Amino acid sequence: MKRRDFLKGCLIGGAAASLGAPSKSWAVGSFEGYPDAMGVLVDTTRCIGCRSCEAACNKEQKLPEPDVPFDDTSVFKEKRRTTEKAYTVVNRYEANDGQKPPYRKMQCMHCNEPGCLTSCFVNAYTKTKEGAVIYNGNVCVGCKTCMVACPFNIPAYSYSSAFDPLVKKCIFCYHTRLKFGKPPACVEICPQEALTFGLRSDLIKLGHERIRQTPDRYVDHIYGEKEMGGTSWLYLSRVPADQIGLDTTIGNEPVISNVKDFLGMVPMVLTIWPALFSGIHLLATRNKDHGDDHHNHSEQEGDKK
Amino acid sequence: MQTKGFWLAGVLVVLLLAAVPDTSRGISVPDMITLNTQSKLYEPFKFDHAKHIQLTKECSNCHHHTTGTLVQEPNCVRCHRNSSETKVVSCRGCHQADPFTAVAIKERDPKIYHNDMPSLKAAMHRNCITCHEKMKGPTGCQDCHKRSKEGDALYNSGAYTPKNKPAKGEHGGH
Numbered sequence: 001m002k003r004r005d006f007l008k009g010c011l012i013g014g015a016a017a018s019l020g021a022p023s024k025s026w027a028v029g030s031f032e033g034y035p036d037a038m039g040v041l042v043d044t045t046r047c048i049g050c051r052s053c054e055a056a057c058n059k060e061q062k063l064p065e066p067d068v069p070f071d072d073t074s075v076f077k078e079k080r081r082t083t084e085k086a087y088t089v090v091n092r093y094e095a096n097d098g099q100k101p102p103y104r105k106m107q108c109m110h111c112n113e114p115g116c117l118t119s120c121f122v123n124a125y126t127k128t129k130e131g132a133v134i135y136n137g138n139v140c141v142g143c144k145t146c147m148v149a150c151p152f153n154i155p156a157y158s159y160s161s162a163f164d165p166l167v168k169k170c171i172f173c174y175h176t177r178l179k180f181g182k183p184p185a186c187v188e189i190c191p192q193e194a195l196t197f198g199l200r201s202d203l204i205k206l207g208h209e210r211i212r213q214t215p216d217r218y219v220d221h222i223y224g225e226k227e228m229g230g231t232s233w234l235y236l237s238r239v240p241a242d243q244i245g246l247d248t249t250i251g252n253e254p255v256i257s258n259v260k261d262f263l264g265m266v267p268m269v270l271t272i273w274p275a276l277f278s279g280i281h282l283l284a285t286r287n288k289d290h291g292d293d294h295h296n297h298s299e300q301e302g303d304k305k
Numbered sequence: 306m307q308t309k310g311f312w313l314a315g316v317l318v319v320l321l322l323a324a325v326p327d328t329s330r331g332i333s334v335p336d337m338i339t340l341n342t343q344s345k346l347y348e349p350f351k352f353d354h355a356k357h358i359q360l361t362k363e364c365s366n367c368h369h370h371t372t373g374t375l376v377q378e379p380n381c382v383r384c385h386r387n388s389s390e391t392k393v394v395s396c397r398g399c400h401q402a403d404p405f406t407a408v409a410i411k412e413r414d415p416k417i418y419h420n421d422m423p424s425l426k427a428a429m430h431r432n433c434i435t436c437h438e439k440m441k442g443p444t445g446c447q448d449c450h451k452r453s454k455e456g457d458a459l460y461n462s463g464a465y466t467p468k469n470k471p472a473k474g475e476h477g478g479h
Contacts, residue, residue: 048434050446055460069462071446100438181407188405191446192434193427197405198413205415213380 033112037131038178039200039232040187041207042105044244045217046194049076049090049103053186053195057088057107060173060185079245082106084158087170088186093244102237104244105186105195108133108154108170109224110232115255116169119149124167130179131200131232132172140166151228151250172232200232207236229254334358346456350449360440367432368394384418396432400425 055070057063064085068075076092083089088107095101114133117125124140127133146167147155155169173184182188183197196203207222223241224231228250235246242248336355341347357367364373371394376385391398401409404424413420423431437444446452457463 046431048444052460058461059459065467066461067467069466070460071462183405191426191430193404193423193431198410202410202413202415206421209415209421 033200033230033232034127034129034131035201036129037112037200037232038172038197039110039131039203039234040184041196041198041203041222041234041236043194043196043210043236044102044104045236045238046192047090047103047105048192048194049073049092050191051075051090052189052191053088053105054086054090056185056189057170058086060176061087061171063087082108082154082156082169084156084166084168087168091245093239095239096243097239099238102239102244104235104237104246106152106154106245107186107233108172109152109228110170110172111228111254112231113229113254113256115149115151115228116146116155118254118256118259119145121145128174128178130172130174132174132178134171134174135167135169137166142166149255151247151255200234203234207234210236223248226252228252229257341450344450344453346453346459347446347450348453350451361436364394366436371398396428397425400428402426 051070051073054066058066058070066085076090079091080086080089088105090103090105092101092103110127110131110133112127114125114127116135117127117133120135121143122139122141124135124137125133125146126136142157144157144167147153147157155167158166158168172178173182177184187195187197196206198206204222204225207225211218211220211222217238218236219238219240221237221241223235223237223246224233229252235241235244237244237246240248334354336353338352338354339349340352341349358364361367365371365375366373370376370378370381370385370388371391375390376382376388393399400422402425403409404422422428433449434444436442443449452460452463454464458465461467
C-alpha cells in the first residue's frame with residue numbers, strides 16, 4: 001500500500017506539473033516588451049552610408065582596430081555582417097528603380113522575446129527593462145546555440161581568443177549609456193538622425209506618422225514592430241524590407257513560440273515518465289517477484305520442516 | 306563619452322553661429338558664417354552664405370517657411386495658411402541641440418504636431434546634403450568640414466590608418 005501511495009503521488013504531481021508548465025510558457029510567448037523599454041527607429045531613407053556609427057561603436061565598445069578606415073567606402077562592395085570586431089555594420093543595397101542605393105545599418109535588434117535568451121541554457125542573456133539584450137560573459141560556456149537561434153544572424157564568436165571564448169554582439173551601449181538614460185553611441189554620432197532614440201512605444205507611433213505624412217517616401221511597414229514578437233530596433237524603408245537584407249520570412253512569432261510546446265513537455269517527461277515506467281516495471285515484475293518470494297519462502301519453510 | 310563631448314561642443318558652436326537674420330526686415334545678413342569652431346572631430350569651416358543666397362535666390366529653400374516664401378506644404382497649410390514670417394529664422398531657433406536627453410524624450414508627445422523635428426545637427430546635414438545632391442554640390446564629409454586629428458583617430462583614418470595586417474582573422478566572428 002505504501003508503494004502504491006507513492007506512485008499515485010508521483011502521477012498526480014507529474015500531471016499537475018505538465019498541465020501547469022505549458023500555460024506559463026504561452027504567457028511568456030505573448031510578452032510585448034517592458035512598458036518603458038527604449039528603442040531606435042532606423043530610417044533607412046535618411047542614411048547616407050557615412051559609417052560614422054561603425055566608428056563610434058568601435059570606440060565606445062573598445063573594439064579592436066578595424067582592417068580598413070571607417071571612412072573607406074570600398075567595404076560596400078560586399079555585404080558584411082556583424083563580427084566580434086564590429087557590433088554594427090552598414091551595407092549598401094541596389095535600388096531596382098534606378099534611385100540612389102539604400103543603405104542599412106545592422107546590429108542586434110534587441111528582441112522583446114530574444115531567441116538567444118530562449119536558447120541559452122546557462123542564462124547568460126538578459127532582456128533589461130530598458131530594452132537592451134545583454135549577456136554575461138562570465139557564465140557563457142561558448143556553446144554558440146544563440147548564434148543558431150538568432151533569426152537575424154547577429155551574435156558573433158570570438159574564435160581568436162582561445163582561452164576566453166565569448167559570444168559578442170551589440171548590447172545597446174547598456175553599461176555605458178542606456179542604463180543612464182543616454183542614447184547609444186551610434187545614435188549620437190549619426191549626422192542625419194537616421195537613428196531616432198526614444199521609447200519603443202513612441203517610436204512606433206512616430207514611424208507610422210512619418211509614413212502617413214510622406215507616403216511616397218516609405219513602404220507602409222515598420223520592420224520590427226511585429227517581426228519575431230517585436231524588436232526594440234525598428235526599420236523604415238523606401239523599398240520592401242527584403243531588398244535591404246531584412247528577412248521577411250521569419251514571421252511574427254518569437255523563437256520561444258516554437259519551443260514552448262517542447263519545453264512544456266520537459267517537466268512531464270521528468271516527473272511522470274520515471275514514475276510511470278517504474279510503476280509499469282514494478283507491475284510487470286510484481287507477480288514474478290512475489291512468485292519467487294513465495295517459492296523461496298515455501299522452500300525455506302519446507303527446508304525447515 | 307568622448308564622442309558625446311565632441312558633438313556637444315560642435316553643436317554648441319553651431320548654436321552660436323547658425324543665426325541667420327532675416328533679409329526682408331533689413332537686418333544685416335552675414336556673408337560668411339564660421340561653423341564648427343569648437344568641434345573636436347571636424348575643423349571649423351566658413352559657410353559662404355552670400356554665395357548660397359545667389360545660387361538659390363529663395364530663402365525658404367533652406368529656411369522652410371520662416372522667411373521668404375511662406376507655408377506652401379499642403380499638410381502645413383491646414384494650420385499655417387496665415388502664418389507670417391517668424392522673428393527667429395536661425396536653425397537653432399527651432400531645432401534642439403540634443404533631442405535625446407531623458408527630459409526631451411519624456412516630453413516627446415506622439416499626439417502633438419512638430420514632435421518629429423530633427424536635431425540641429427541633423428537639420429543642417431539633411432538640409433545641406435539633400436540640396437547638394439539635387440544641385441550636384443559636394444556631399445562628402447570632408448568637402449565641407451575637414452576632419453581633425455581626433456576625428457582621424459575616431460575614424461581610424463589619416464595618420465591612424467590601420468597598418469596592413471595579415472588576412473588571418475579578417476572575417477573573424479564566423
